[in-house]
Amino acid sequence: MSIGIRRSLTLAAALALMVSACSGSATPAPTAVAPTVGPSTGASAAPTAAATQEIKIGISGPFTGGNALTGTEIKNAVTMAFDAVNWTVGNYHITPVYIDDQSDPAKGAAAYEQAIVSQKIIAGVSGWHSSVAVAQMEITAKYKVPHFFALGAADTINEKWASDKAKYGYWTSKGWPVPDKLVVGYVETLNNAVAAGDFKPTTKNVALFGEDTDWGRTVVKALKSQLAATGWTATDEDYFGQAQTDFTGVIARYKNHDVAVIAGTTTFPDSLSAFIKQIDDAGLKSVVVADGLGWLGDWYKLTGSSSDYVIDQIPGWTTDAAKKFATDYQAKFGAMPSPSAAGLSYDYANFFIKILQTALADSGDLTSASIYKVAQDKLWTGQLKYTAGIIMPSYDYAADSLPDMVVGSGHFTFPVIQYHGGEGTVIWPGDIAKGKFELKP
Amino acid sequence: MTAATNLRQVPLLRRYLTFTWITLGLAAVILVLSAFNSPSLLVNTLVSGGMWAMMAGGLALVFGVMNIPNFAHGELFMLGSLTASLVYGPIRELTLSSKSDVLKWLGPFPGILVACAVGFVAGIILEGSVFRQLRKRSRESWVMNTFLLTAGVSVIMQNTDMLVFGNFPRGISRYWDFKPINILGVTLAVDRLMVFVIAMVVIAAFALFLQKTRTGRAMRAVSMDETGAQMAGISLNGVYRLTLGLSSALAALAGASLLWLLPATPTVGQAPLLVAWYVVILAGLGNVQGAIIGGFLVAMIQQFTAYYVSLDWVDVVPTAFIILVLLFKPSGLFGSEVKGVWEQ
Amino acid sequence: MTFKGQDITKLPPHLISQLGIGYVSESLNLFPAMSIYENLLVGAHTVKDKAKVKSQMDLVFELFPRLLERRDQLAGTMSGGERKMLAIGRGMMPAPTLMLVDEPSLGLAPIPTLATFDALKQLSARGTTILLVEQNVNTTLRIVDRAYVLEQGAVALEGTGEQLLHDSHVQEAYLGV
Amino acid sequence: MATQTAPAPITRARVISSSRRTLITAILLGLLAIALPFIPPFTGQDYQRYLVVAALVAAEAVAFDFTGGYIDIVNFGFAAFVGLGAYTSALLAVDLGITPWIGMFLGAIVSGFLGLLTGMLTLRLRGIYAAVMAWFIGLALMGLARNLVDVTRGMLGLNVPRLLETSDNLPYYYIILAMLFLTLIVLSLIIRSRFGLAFRAIGQNVQAARASGINPTRFLVINFTVSCAFAGLFGGFYxxxxxxxxxxxxxxxxxxxxxxxxxxxxxxxxxxxxxxxxPLTIGVELMRTSLANLPGLHLIFYGVLLMLVMIYQPGGLAGLLRRAGAWLDSRKPTQVKAEA
Known part of the structure; x- marks a missing residue:
């Protein structure tokens, strides 16, 4: 009996540990919210000019799990942007609510619903996975809470958006266009190099690779169709899961197929750096397009000189403001940020703050409804754009691009770059190119 | 008594016409033939096989001696990887800047050795603080209970690593920054070759240890008959401690020597763990010798799938193959009625 | 329970063996996938002195020449009698002062049984105290110095082997005379 | 004399009282589960979503325990059977327009059928091998779902029509709760029938079960099939x-x-x-949201809890309650005696 009691006590202690861990900051029981109630959240009190009011904003991303690295960058960058305005817009004080989707659509949807209902966020910003976005779109539609600039790119989002714009329009905007619009840079780079005589491939064979996620599959699909349209043949197509680092068998096959170009994408830093090193080790002279290499801030530490002549598509820290951001970020969080996750999220967070300010100026208060109105009236029409960003010259949307932004020179565009010694040189588009495509000797 | 019949001497011909030997023979023939098509298949099979053998050997040891299906084996790999990156980071600058080739060759070893030691200590702590506590109380449903315990350890270690050291990959481009060398017309990075050499040396030392030393014999004895071992004056707790220590040291060693391929992240151990499980199930749980051969077999299947089919199927094909093997040999290729960590 | 003045009730099994108590269980607990030689070596696990291991092994092989013939055969492949010999041999390896032997005749044919008892007798002649638990009363009583008859958990009779062999109760109840 | 005759009636009384107590407790807990969405904080949509998740996990765990806890074969591939049911039902709805209400049951049939095959394969294996075999079959299944992009859309994700028009979580909760009750009742009835006895016998000792005239093959396969079919059903709901x-x-x-x-x-x-x-599912979710600044900490707590339970209370909650029940019973006779 005494053993039994001791065991029970231990179990009780463990449970107590668990409960006390969450009770500390658990939110008080919310008043019942009817499921279809519209923009009631947070809108109850009429704004009084002087008194400071509290609002909550959701910041979404994969903060734990396999993509936690990217999620952390997003979180840090958004936090830095809000820090700069002291978490205030007019007389509103903003409290962040971090929505951790754990890279899982089901968990992402649950976390988002919790943030809306219990924490009472009135709008959300940022995000990473497309599959999570699709699941969260249901939630934003259900509560009519607008969400801005999640980086999920796949066309499943566009399809869903188009299927019922009134409903899914609360997923107001994507922060990343469908890959079709971006990979055009690679295809043009390659074809221009062939036309100019800088690249004289013996075959027109291309090997395509991608991580086995919505992102990887969409990019490879886009690359494949655009390359096929310009006379290339995809002889190899491989997808791989997280932490795949042995590519030697695949590379042996590439060798036999005599591929002229190896092109693909992954956000897994270990996979991509291993791939590039192994291509180099095997002595392959093919042109390597490694989309996403620069997404990891410290990638050069992993690849070393193997990354020379590799082609990527990423904005660099080119402007002084961008360099300052990168330095500040590194000082604060101890690691180099990536321009695509941290940089874009930083710009979008600032754009989001601008939207909040506009909503306050236009409607006199900050509610889900007033914020959504700005999206409808000003963001979607192109009236409101953000040109003070550190990555892109301009972030703007147009009726025919929605939910994507306008892509192209002077707007949202990813320059194609080629690496030498860890530094990228812009080689496309022509108007901002700083160098020429070079073949690996 | 079944043991006796199973081990009773069988005619030489029949002994080698078993499912196991036919499979291995076929594998060898295919491997050699395919080498004419692409020699890299042979070379890469050998090189990756060495890594898997090292990883799976430790897993097999723990199951063989202690009956623990260790799902935290991947986190010990992670621990090795992390330790090596922390230790090697400062040393790296030093050796890279030095003119001496000897220093460049030796530079990576302090990190690898420290990682190995840290792994050993971690294993001993794990045994004392977790498995020993359970053993003192109950050995009922031991295999499943310890499986859950290791799952718990895995979750705790992964997330602690994330909280303390963060998510960003701590990696290096290469350990041994020399020109790739050419073997059979295959260019092979020096890192890859060195890992193969390390794996072979460690496996050989490990085999010798198990077969020829007093302690190694004690381990094998415990794996076969715990009561008998106690009667002979062997301390079970001592053997358990050493077993988990050694197995963890092997995993940490693998993690450390693969740092150039797999940068240290909290989840870096998951993929190697899965492969190690493929290997031990294919070979027969708790059989170190089988695990070493199985490591090469799984490496071969993976290389062939990647080469002839596509990378997409690289996890599915070994799985299907193992299911097939289990249909004919329900306890793995080298499984037998007699339990022993080294003996087939 | 004490041995040489030390309480051994709570000692872990491996320490008991280190005190010089050897034990041969009725199920033998051999290491089936090890050779005879290796089984004996494991038996000498607690002996650090290599020369002593060698001399003990020679002693085992002298008592059981059959084990020497099959030195490299796996324990799992041996016959019942040979396994029993090996178990006793393994128990002898640390040169115990007291050896507990549990039912050595269990499952053995008469001739191997006699051989086993003969070996035990020789061992005892060389100075090892042997505590034997046996149901094979007739043979046992002929070789032992002292015997105890346990009935329902208590000692019912005790004496030298010779005395008990001629005791009327023993003859009636156990020898069927 | 009196003390000698006393035990018999008391034992009978004890059996009745303990089974009645179990029944009453079960009904009370069932009522509590039904009333839960009206008790704060569960009135909120987000908490109701946790309730749905918890009830789903509960139902899955019951189906899992039917195999793991009785015939002692741990189905490491359980999630794959859930997924198979989910994909079957989803694809039927997407491609053929079959209503989810039928699709879920068709999913259960498909999962059950694969469970039958798996059961037949794993039968030959012992303990951990059977578990790992099921795991590998699950891995192979997952590989198929990933790679057959034309059918499943793979990692791109399949947009599935929802069971109800409404996005309110409450009706979903009652659907899954009904499924949970149904599962509990059906599986308990099976366990109480002669099947249950056979399952336990096989789980404890296959050889002995065979010796006493039970055909382990048949019972193992039946058990596995039933468990997997339920898994498939819940997959459809998911x-x-x-x-x-x-x-x-x-x-x-x-x-x-x-x-x-x-x-x-x-x-x-x-x-x-x-x-x-x-409590477990909801506790972990709450901890995750309240410890969002230290992501992963809730998982550490979870791991620690799991380990403490496995070491100090391997019987889990059921073992604890059984002991508490036995303790209550052991007090009863003394009361009887005192009254007498």
Whole structure:
């Protein structure tokens, strides 16, 4: 009996540990919210000019799990942007609510619903996975809470958006266009190099690779169709899961197929750096397009000189403001940020703050409804754009691009770059190119 | 008594016409033939096989001696990887800047050795603080209970690593920054070759240890008959401690020597763990010798799938193959009625 | 329970063996996938002195020449009698002062049984105290110095082997005379 | 004399009272589960979503325990069977327009059929091998779901029509709760029938069971099939509740999630898993949101809890309650005596 009691006590202690861990900051029981109630959240009190009011904003991303690295960058960058305005817009004080989707659509949807209902966020910003976005779109539609600039790119989002714009329009905007619009840079780079005589491939064979996620599959699909349209043949197509680092068998096959170009994408830093090193080790002279290499801030530490002549598509820290951001970020969080996750999220967070300010100026208060109105009236029409960003010259949307932004020179565009010694040189588009495509000797 | 019949001497011909030997023979023939098509298949099979053998050997040891299906084996790999990156980071600058080739060759070893030691200590702590506590109380449903315990350890270690050291990959481009060398017309990075050499040396030392030393014999004895071992004056707790220590040291060693391929992240151990499980199930749980051969077999299947089919199927094909093997040999290729960590 | 003045009730099994108590269980607990030689070596696990291991092994092989013939055969492949010999041999390896032997005749044919008892007798002649638990009363009583008859958990009779062999109760109840 | 005759009636009384107590407790807990959405904080939509998740995990854990806790074969591939049911039902709805209400049951049939095949394969294997075999079959299944992009859309994710028009969580809760009750009742009835006895016999000792005239093969296969069919049913619910399906649903982590609940609830009790799923699932979710600044900390707590339970209370909640029940019973006779 005494053993039994001791065991029970231990179990009780463990449970107590668990409960006390969450009770500390658990939110008080919310008043019942009817499921279809519209923009009631947070809108109850009429704004009084002087008194400071509290609002909550959701910041979404994969903060734990396999993509936690990217999620952390997003979180840090958004936090830095809000820090700069002291978490205030007019007389509103903003409290962040971090929505951790754990890279899982089901968990992402649950976390988002919790943030809306219990924490009472009135709008959300940022995000990473497309599959999570699709699941969260249901939630934003259900509560009519607008969400801005999640980086999920796949066309499943566009399809869903188009299927019922009134409903899914609360997923107001994507922060990343469908890959079709971006990979055009690679295809043009390659074809221009062939036309100019800088690249004289013996075959027109291309090997395509991608991580086995919505992102990887969409990019490879886009690359494949655009390359096929310009006379290339995809002889190899491989997808791989997280932490795949042995590519030697695949590379042996590439060798036999005599591929002229190896092109693909992954956000897994270990996979991509291993791939590039192994291509180099095997002595392959093919042109390597490694989309996403620069997404990891410290990638050069992993690849070393193997990354020379590799082609990527990423904005660099080119402007002084961008360099300052990168330095500040590194000082604060101890690691180099990536321009695509941290940089874009930083710009979008600032754009989001601008939207909040506009909503306050236009409607006199900050509610889900007033914020959504700005999206409808000003963001979607192109009236409101953000040109003070550190990555892109301009972030703007147009009726025919929605939910994507306008892509192209002077707007949202990813320059194609080629690496030498860890530094990228812009080689496309022509108007901002700083160098020429070079073949690996 | 079944043991006796199973081990009773069988005619030489029949002994080698078993499912196991036919499979291995076929594998060898295919491997050699395919080498004419692409020699890299042979070379890469050998090189990756060495890594898997090292990883799976430790897993097999723990199951063989202690009956623990260790799902935290991947986190010990992670621990090795992390330790090596922390230790090697400062040393790296030093050796890279030095003119001496000897220093460049030796530079990576302090990190690898420290990682190995840290792994050993971690294993001993794990045994004392977790498995020993359970053993003192109950050995009922031991295999499943310890499986859950290791799952718990895995979750705790992964997330602690994330909280303390963060998510960003701590990696290096290469350990041994020399020109790739050419073997059979295959260019092979020096890192890859060195890992193969390390794996072979460690496996050989490990085999010798198990077969020829007093302690190694004690381990094998415990794996076969715990009561008998106690009667002979062997301390079970001592053997358990050493077993988990050694197995963890092997995993940490693998993690450390693969740092150039797999940068240290909290989840870096998951993929190697899965492969190690493929290997031990294919070979027969708790059989170190089988695990070493199985490591090469799984490496071969993976290389062939990647080469002839596509990378997409690289996890599915070994799985299907193992299911097939289990249909004919329900306890793995080298499984037998007699339990022993080294003996087939 | 004490041995040489030390309480051994709570000692872990491996320490008991280190005190010089050897034990041969009725199920033998051999290491089936090890050779005879290796089984004996494991038996000498607690002996650090290599020369002593060698001399003990020679002693085992002298008592059981059959084990020497099959030195490299796996324990799992041996016959019942040979396994029993090996178990006793393994128990002898640390040169115990007291050896507990549990039912050595269990499952053995008469001739191997006699051989086993003969070996035990020789061992005892060389100075090892042997505590034997046996149901094979007739043979046992002929070789032992002292015997105890346990009935329902208590000692019912005790004496030298010779005395008990001629005791009327023993003859009636156990020898069927 | 009196003391000698006393035990018989008391034992009978004890049996009746303890089974009556079990029944009353079960009904009370059932009523509590039904009333829960009206008790704050569960009135909120987000908490009601937790309730749905908890009830789903509870139902899965019960189906899991039916195999793991009785015939002692741990189905490491459980999540894959859930996923198979989910994909079957989802694809039927997407491609053929079959209503989810029928699709879910067709999914259950498909999962059950694969469970039958798996059961027949794993029969030859012992203990951990059977578990790992099921795991590998699950991995192979997940690989198929990932790679057959033309059919499943792979990692791109499948948009699945939802079970109901409404996005309110409450009706979903009652649907899954009804499924949970149904599962508990059906499986308990099976366990109480002669099947249950055979399952236990096989789980404890296959050889002995065979010796006493039980054909283990048949019972093992039946058990596995039933468990997997239920898994498939819940998979259908999963797909039509979340509206999006990716092969990740079949991942080992989900099996471990279910297995953990089943084990902390107590092996071989069915109801232990059903009860513990609620506090455990909701507790972890709350901890995750309240510790969002230290991501991963909630998982550490979870791991520690799991380990403490496995070491100090391997019988889980069911074992604890059984002991508490026995303790209550042991007090009764003394009361009787005192009154007498």
């Amino acid at each position: 797909a039509h509740y979340y509206g999006i399906l990716t092969p990740d649903v079949m991942a080992m982590v989900h099996t471990i999630e279910v297995l953990t609940v089943a084990y902390i609830g107590g092996r071989g009790s069915l109801w232990g898993a059903a009860i513990i799923a609620f």
